[in-house]
Amino acid sequence: MRSLAELNGEAPAPFSFVQLSDTHVGFNGPPDPLGTKAFESAVATINGLKNPPELVIVTGDLTHDADSPDEHAKRFKLFKQISSKIGGAQIKVVPGENDAALDGGDMFREFMGPTRYSFDYRGVHFIALDNVSAGRPAVGAEQLRWMKSDLARFPKTAPIIVFTHRPLFDLKPEWEWFTSDGDEVMNALAPYENVTVLYGHIHRENFHQAGSTKMYAARSLIFAFPDPATTPVKKPAPFDKAAPFKNLGIRRVNGNVDGGDLQIEEVELATAEFGGTVGMDQMLKHGNNDSKDE
Amino acid sequence: MKTTTMSKIVTAILLAGICDVGLMLVPSMVGLTRASDHPKVIEIAAKQFEFTPSQITLKKGVPVILRLHSSDRVHGFMSKPLKIDTDIPNNATKDVNVTPDTVGDFVVICDRYCGSGHGSMRMKVTVVE
Structure with a gap:
């Protein structure tokens, strides 16, 4: 990314932000019986970062x-309740x-705002x-x-970050x-030299580049999907009681005003509070046997 | 007059014979025509969160009609390698013409989100020589 701040009269300044994805509030395994525990841990991890994200x-x-609108509304409320504990950062969301x-x-618009927008x-x-x-x-x-x-109002060198749910390729x-019309989106972005796309949905890390556009998928905060290149059928990875947050996590993105690419840093979730067999068994009591998949 | 009457009778018998032969031939000719002009129809039922049957076998290069029906809501029916991308309307039937051009196993998915089991709504299409 050539520069993080050269438009809109803002003073150039480096900053960092965090990407979370696929919290799936309301889901309780299998495979992951821990409900919102990874999401809550992510919030604690963000709040513990030395340089807090903006x-x-x-x-x-x-x-x-959820089958019922009332239950779905409860899940949105719980998402807002948990995410509100993130200190000092603006939260920007897109729907899955x-x-x-x-x-x-x-319902997304009712609780979270517009499903598409842009900002500087x-x-x-x-x-x-x-x-x-x-x-x-x-x-x-x-x-x-x-x-x-x-x-259209931006020069071709403008730094642009697109965030969405599904991969655009x-x-x-x-x-x-x-995304069925992802090619059209990519064609519209192609003239721009400094585009990064962040997305979720696939519950695993992935990097893909088309022209100069770099696309990064984030891990989820509920369960992981395996590598489709080696797995014939789409099925969540099994829950590992010994490593409950295995293959889950958050992403920190650091900008560099002097030029160069964004620095992408995968951050693991704090698990200390969930350590030990007793702690894990207590957590598992909160789970149920909802077997719905992604 | 007798000769004329007899001729008419003989002619009638001959015509009846020809018609009989014709009646025997025409249906089989129609049948042959239908076999080449009218593709086989395969009925596929869609409902949350499954397709029935869940697996079908097609022949490479042989056209078929997939007759899709949904009994509960709108579903998608999509496979890029088979060049299929359509919606199945609720309580209605949608025909899709398919002529597979590649041998192999392919997956058709519902790509119209239909609930929390949507991710597992798929069927297998095997294409053979």
Whole structure:
């Protein structure tokens, strides 16, 4: 990323932010019987960082889908309750299909705000892109027009961060790891030289580059999916009682005003408070046998 | 007159014979025509969170019609390698014409989010020579 702050009259200054993804509030294994414990640990981990992030970006599936609207509303409230304990950072969210695909995003908008928007922060242009509320993996023609119009005021060298839920390329379409009109989004972004895309949905790390655009998937805060290259059927990785937060975590992104790429740092979750067999057994008592998958 | 009447009778018998032969031939000819012009129809039922049948076998290069029906809500029916991407309307039938061009096993998924078991709604299509 060439520069983090050269537009909008803001003084250039480095800053860092954190990406969280797929908290799935309301889900209680299997495979992961710990409910919101990883999310709560992530909040504690963020609050313990030496250089606190100025932004926390959540790339979808804040909640796990629920059969009843009342239950889903409770899950949004619980997400807000837990995330409100993050100190000193603005929280920016986009919906995942669990949040917004069944009702077109109505409840998400009620609790969290718009499903798509953009903003500038310290010279970086952020675009929150909704590829779920259409009910299928798509951005849609209208949102695409909005994005192109939004981008039009920026020079091709502007630093741009797009955050969304699903991958914008065909990562694994048969696992629904794609966006049907993702090519059109990428074509609209292609003229810009400093674009980073952050996304979730796949519950595992992934890096992909198309032209100069770099795309990073984040781990989840509920359970991991295995590598699709070596796994024939989409199925969550088994829960490991000895390492309850294995393959979960958060991402810290550090900007550099002197130029160069963003620094991507994967941060592990604090597990000390959950250590020991007794502590783990106490936690497992909170789980139930809801076997719904992602 | 007798000769004329007899001729008519003979002619009628001959015509009846020809018609009989025709009646025997025409249906089989129609059948042959249908076999080449009308692809086989395979019915597939969709509901949360499964397709029935969950596996079908097709022949490479042979057109088929997949007759899709949903009994509970709108579902998706999508496979990039099979070049299928459609919605299945609720309580309605949707025909999809498919001519597989590659041998192998393929997965068709519901890509219209339909609830918390949506991620496991898929079926297998095997294409053979």
